[in-house]
Amino acid sequence: MQPYAPVLFLDFDGVLHPAAVRVAPSGELTLDSQYASHKLFENAQLLSALLHPYPSVRLVLSTSWVLSFGYEAALTHLPAELRARAIGSTFDRGRHGVHFSSVARGYQVVADAKHRGLKDWVAVDDDARDWPRGYKHRLIETDKRLGLAAPGATDALSKWLLSLVD
Secondary structure (H helix, E strand, C coil): CCCCCCEEEECCECCCECCCEEECCCCCEEECHHHCCCCCCCCHHHHHHHHCCCCCCEEEECCHHHHHHCHHHHHCCCCHHHHCCEEEECCCCCCCCHHHHHCCHHHHHHHHHHHHCCCCEEEEECCCCCCCCCCHHHEEECECCCECCCHHHHHHHHHHHHHCCC
């Protein structure tokens, strides 16, 4: 990673698809029936298109999928162009104990940003509960149903990306 490369902390549920993901007894991942018109990772190509003009932007996974399935397995659900940008996750069993999973997402993200020495970063997440004071401006909160496809979220991410070229 380039020193001080901009980083987007990426949640999956409520960002790349609706927040109601279920694991069937067969192990298959599905969306809750109320989201029958949606599909898993439906906004991944939108994210890829938004990031395309900004090749220096890297991704850090800040999703519970890493806890549930592991980092490598979580990555396999992303398209290749997003996988290539990934540099890690907020959860690392070697650096954090299992207790880290009970820490509010905002604190996980801020701790990781500090650990990495990041200057330019933003988090895209549908969960704004308990974000640390002084860091709310680094959160792009998405709609739990539309995720990144919600106009406000797309606009906010575009604005952050444009700020990188100033």
